[in-house]
Amino acid sequence: MAGPWNRSAVTGSRWAAAAAVAFILGGADAACARTFKIPPGRLGDVAAALGVQAGITIAITEPDLAGRRSGGVSGDLSVRAALAHALRDTGTEAVFHDSATVRIVRLRAAPPPRSRPAAPETPPTPTDLGEIVVTASKQNIPLDHYPGSATVVEFPPAWLSRNASAGTAAITQTLPTLSSTNLGRGRNKIFVRGIADSSFNGPSQATVGQYLGDVRLSYNAPDPDLNLYDLQRVEVLAGPQGTLYGASSLGGIVRLVPNPPDSREAYGAASAGLSATRFGGAGRDAAATINLPIGKSAAARLVVYGVRDAGYIDDPVRKLDDINRSRTFGQRLMWRLDDVAAWTVDLGAASQRIRSDDGQYTLRGDPPLTRGAALAQPFRNDFRLAYVTGRRSVGGGQLTTTTSVANHDLLSVFDATESDGSATLRRFEERNDILLVSHETRLAGGDRGAPWVVGVAGVYNVSRLSRSLGSPDAPEQIAGVRNAQMELSIFGQASRPIGSSLTVTAGGRLTASGNEGRLIDAPLKEPEIDSRKHVHVVPTLALDWRLSRSLSTFLEVQRGVRAGGFAIAPAGATTASQEFVADDLSQIELGVRWRNPQWDRLSARAALFAVDWNHVQADLVDDLGLPYTANIGNGRIYGLDATASWRVSSAVTLTASAFFNDTYLYGRPAGSQDIGKRTLPNIPRDGVRLETAWRRDLGRGVILSGDASLRYVGKSYLATGTSYDVSQGSYFVGSLGARLDFDRVGVSLDIANIGDARANTFAFGNPFGLTRRDQITPLRPRTVRLGLDARF
Numbered sequence: 001m002a003g004p005w006n007r008s009a010v011t012g013s014r015w016a017a018a019a020a021v022a023f024i025l026g027g028a029d030a031a032c033a034r035t036f037k038i039p040p041g042r043l044g045d046v047a048a049a050l051g052v053q054a055g056i057t058i059a060i061t062e063p064d065l066a067g068r069r070s071g072g073v074s075g076d077l078s079v080r081a082a083l084a085h086a087l088r089d090t091g092t093e094a095v096f097h098d099s100a101t102v103r104i105v106r107l108r109a110a111p112p113p114r115s116r117p118a119a120p121e122t123p124p125t126p127t128d129l130g131e132i133v134v135t136a137s138k139q140n141i142p143l144d145h146y147p148g149s150a151t152v153v154e155f156p157p158a159w160l161s162r163n164a165s166a167g168t169a170a171i172t173q174t175l176p177t178l179s180s181t182n183l184g185r186g187r188n189k190i191f192v193r194g195i196a197d198s199s200f201n202g203p204s205q206a207t208v209g210q211y212l213g214d215v216r217l218s219y220n221a222p223d224p225d226l227n228l229y230d231l232q233r234v235e236v237l238a239g240p241q242g243t244l245y246g247a248s249s250l251g252g253i254v255r256l257v258p259n260p261p262d263s264r265e266a267y268g269a270a271s272a273g274l275s276a277t278r279f280g281g282a283g284r285d286a287a288a289t290i291n292l293p294i295g296k297s298a299a300a301r302l303v304v305y306g307v308r309d310a311g312y313i314d315d316p317v318r319k320l321d322d323i324n325r326s327r328t329f330g331q332r333l334m335w336r337l338d339d340v341a342a343w344t345v346d347l348g349a350a351s352q353r354i355r356s357d358d359g360q361y362t363l364r365g366d367p368p369l370t371r372g373a374a375l376a377q378p379f380r381n382d383f384r385l386a387y388v389t390g391r392r393s394v395g396g397g398q399l400t401t402t403t404s405v406a407n408h409d410l411l412s413v414f415d416a417t418e419s420d421g422s423a424t425l426r427r428f429e430e431r432n433d434i435l436l437v438s439h440e441t442r443l444a445g446g447d448r449g450a451p452w453v454v455g456v457a458g459v460y461n462v463s464r465l466s467r468s469l470g471s472p473d474a475p476e477q478i479a480g481v482r483n484a485q486m487e488l489s490i491f492g493q494a495s496r497p498i499g500s501s502l503t504v505t506a507g508g509r510l511t512a513s514g515n516e517g518r519l520i521d522a523p524l525k526e527p528e529i530d531s532r533k534h535v536h537v538v539p540t541l542a543l544d545w546r547l548s549r550s551l552s553t554f555l556e557v558q559r560g561v562r563a564g565g566f567a568i569a570p571a572g573a574t575t576a577s578q579e580f581v582a583d584d585l586s587q588i589e590l591g592v593r594w595r596n597p598q599w600d601r602l603s604a605r606a607a608l609f610a611v612d613w614n615h616v617q618a619d620l621v622d623d624l625g626l627p628y629t630a631n632i633g634n635g636r637i638y639g640l641d642a643t644a645s646w647r648v649s650s651a652v653t654l655t656a657s658a659f660f661n662d663t664y665l666y667g668r669p670a671g672s673q674d675i676g677k678r679t680l681p682n683i684p685r686d687g688v689r690l691e692t693a694w695r696r697d698l699g700r701g702v703i704l705s706g707d708a709s710l711r712y713v714g715k716s717y718l719a720t721g722t723s724y725d726v727s728q729g730s731y732f733v734g735s736l737g738a739r740l741d742f743d744r745v746g747v748s749l750d751i752a753n754i755g756d757a758r759a760n761t762f763a764f765g766n767p768f769g770l771t772r773r774d775q776i777t778p779l780r781p782r783t784v785r786l787g788l789d790a791r792f
Helices: 009-024 043-054 079-087 157-166 168-172 767-772
Strands: 034-038 057-060 073-077 092-098 101-106 150-154 178-180 190-192 208-212 231-238 252-258 267-277 282-293 298-309 326-340 343-356 379-394 397-415 427-445 452-470 475-498 502-520 534-546 551-562 565-568 577-580 583-594 602-614 617-621 627-631 634-647 652-666 686-699 702-717 727-742 745-752 760-762 775-778 783-791
Touching (some): 034 043, 043 079, 073 079, 079 092, 157 298, 157 745, 168 178, 190 208, 397 767, 427 475, 502 565, 502 577, 577 627, 767 775
Parallel strands (some): 208 252
Antiparallel strands (some): 092 101, 231 252, 267 282, 397 427, 502 534, 534 551, 727 745
16 A cells, blocks of 8 residues: 555645645635634645635645644634644644745654644744734734734743743733732732722722633632633733723733643643742642543543642741741633534533632831731632533624623631720631623624624622621621622624725724612611612724734724722711712723734834723722722823844744833812822832743753743832822842753743842731831742643
8 A cells, every 4th residue: 555655746736736725715814713624634635624724825845744644623723723733743833934824844853643642732933833813802813913902922831831830920920011919819909001999809890801711700809810720821901991891891801711622632731840938838739631532522621730839928926937828729621512503512610719828918127027916817719610602603703602600709817906906806807709690692703804793791790798807706797798780781893994004993882780789787777779870882993004014003092981889988987888980991002013923033012002090999998907999089091011022043032021101190089088199009110021931952852941031020009098108019030940841741940039039019918007007018039849741
């Protein structure tokens, strides 16, 4: 029987002709996600079919490569992802000459073809990445055509094995414009650019929307801080995203994109690490991922993980070491059913438990990394999520519908001793039980030059905040609050080319919302407050102007709105409760992009933006240390952020990112407290990150990769109010890491805070001691982690 290397020229011409057909169809978008159903076979045949379906040119110049066996492609994927599936374990790689022309070449030092696929490998060089698609746009717009500031962080498995256990912190340390408070795992707020309302957690909506795929994770809760195991990428959209996302998107969107189940083969991955923190204890982390086909048209994917973060703060009063230890355990399960009456259906569930033994703050005047206290201040975060997503082709578009239910239970304990002027031990406990139900159905279509999307969405969120204060053995219930919000929306957005270089994008969202609130556990019951129903329109208008093949600019105007709510009044108020009104934010942004980092050696992007924020909502703390929520005035934000990338060689890449903010708060409401520093809280005035990443083949199947980074976090202030305008930030921190890849096994070594920098990252740990202005949240001291990962 003739082998694949002895095929006649007729066979070779077959896939060459198919490639020519693909070229004729090249007007199709090479980056948009589409449905591929290509069975396993010769790589030449699979590539030809993929080129025809995607509308791009795929060339294979070596007949022996065309004869290698490919596992085919199945599912809703971008062209880049489809190629990755088709080329897996063939010893080849894809080189994009432009967005519609691809050449399949031999992989350097490639291992022999394997019959069973492993988890996706680290991309050999940046040149094989192709065009990145911003799926958070809900229209699958290529990144270099998106008319706004979007960042897509790809996650090779090698990087995840080293960093996934850090959760959100791994992302904030990568992107300077994304920041967070530092209360501890599962209790932080995250912010994009300078859009930050306060450092404290309360009933107001988050300023940043967080998603797992198409599923909303939270509404008015702190960051769930899901670990990053088995993710494809993270997408961050900066600025208000009211048109496409509605609630909780004043500052932007953070979208975690997980790897989908694969119905072709069973495979898995596992990782484990041991860490040691200077002046602290030992930590450990472990995770496992299993992909299991079920029949011919279904598959399940399970991720299980556990992390123990070492403590590094000692309590000499209670004679305890490393009191701020924390533990995280979680799992994610996704079950995909293909071709269910023409639908692709994903059923998913996720849960995560976080337990912190104590706060991670110290006090000025105490020895470094110590804090004496009579009471422990533990924290608990339980997050549970279930969802169903369906997708199918409808005409020339794709219909997507998602329904999810999330339950978020939070428990915080603080030492309230001396809050009443006496030395009697007092314990404050706050419980927040949150239920979030969300739904969205949308239809997206069009091509690369003229994408569009229309949809309907609904959100129902109920939070019950209960509090107790008093003796540690028997604290008494004090006033709490229950809030319920409902939003129903219709939205649409479309892009249309004007001439050969200018594209106009316009859209809007019509939302009807209402909220109701009432006090609970109050000595004197007050009537339920039924807020006025609100109807508002959130528009978007953007221009994308391609000045040349390598240079483009965009102008975008967007708006976002947050609904009002019901809160407990601060100490000294004439009523026990109060209402805070809706706030709204408008942004205008001018950006420029020069070249594409995926295939150009030198590239850059930058954006100037101006924000007008009316009736800013903020979660605050009164003079007794108890939380409340109010409108604090109006805000203005002016800023610049920029990123440049230089691929020095095929093995070394340098990246620099920076941002600069100028914020101003004005128009203090009558009767409110003095706002002190007239800047918005918690956002550094500036920040810089420098990174170098490298990769080197040491021999057949052995690869050394690594990265080093240096971050500067500028100065910021804790909160508004003269008692809380405490400075924080203004420090440098560096990290270094490397990994040896032995085909299916990797060994890594990472050093965080390599210079063991000492700085105040955050000036808050206990609200009952804020007026003393002596709280410090130190950087985690130098931490070394040794990791091992494997694919099977």
